[in-house]
Amino acid sequence: MSKRTVIVSGGLLEEEFATGILKDEETELIIGVDRGLTFLYEHGLLPDYIVGDFDSVPEKVIAYYKEKTKVPVRQFNPVKDATDTEIALRLCLELHRHNIWILGGTGTRVDHVWANVQTLKIALDAGADARIVDTHNQIRLLKEDFVLKREEAYGPYFSVFPLGGTVEDFNLKGAKYPLNHHDLTAFDSLCVSNEIMGDKLEISFPFGVVILMETRD
DSSP states (O other): OOOEEEEEOSSOOOHHHHHHHHHSTTEEEEEEETTHHHHHHHTTOOOSEEEEOOTTSOHHHHHHHHHHOOOOEEEOOSSOSSOHHHHHHHHHHHTTOOEEEEESOOSSOHHHHHHHHHHHHHHHHTTOEEEEEOSSEEEEEESSOEEEEGGGOSSSEEEEEESSSOEEEEEEESBSSOEEEEEEOTTOOTTSSEEBOSSEEEEEOSSSOEEEEEEOO
16 A cells, blocks of 8 residues: 555544654555644644634634645635545545545544545545544445454554445454344444454445444543
């Protein structure tokens, strides 16, 4: 897989975790998004692109990037039809980036978190691998059969939810709580906090989209 592009959004940004990813050699391109730009500024990290309406960014921060750097800035009116994170994700796709991590995509604003999860569908439809990550969670979407090796799992737990409607004939193999030919609906909590048993987890379903959350305490 190609090296990653990291979107730094305005939610929860845990310093050691976030800077570790941003400074990692696998990170090739960084997009600063609105309040996430302040985090980059405070840690001396130069993004490759900046997007947002900047309604939550101190004036001195955006002025610095506009006046002291050559980083391309795409500024939008606060009255718009998409979140700043969605705009950044669409920029990634415009740049033909296919390995996308979103930092600051979780936090106290659950409405923003849910919007970010739904936004992942844009990347999925474009054939990109986009995920939301923090120290405890990795969230991504699946639209086809998937195998997760135990040693590659983000944490000991995983949960699965349907996105956009019931997913019929849903199967989990290699899980503590396996499923066979189950109709996965949005109206129960059956698939919360499962665990991988053995070497790998196999997820299969004939059609639809599911949210896979890999978690750790």
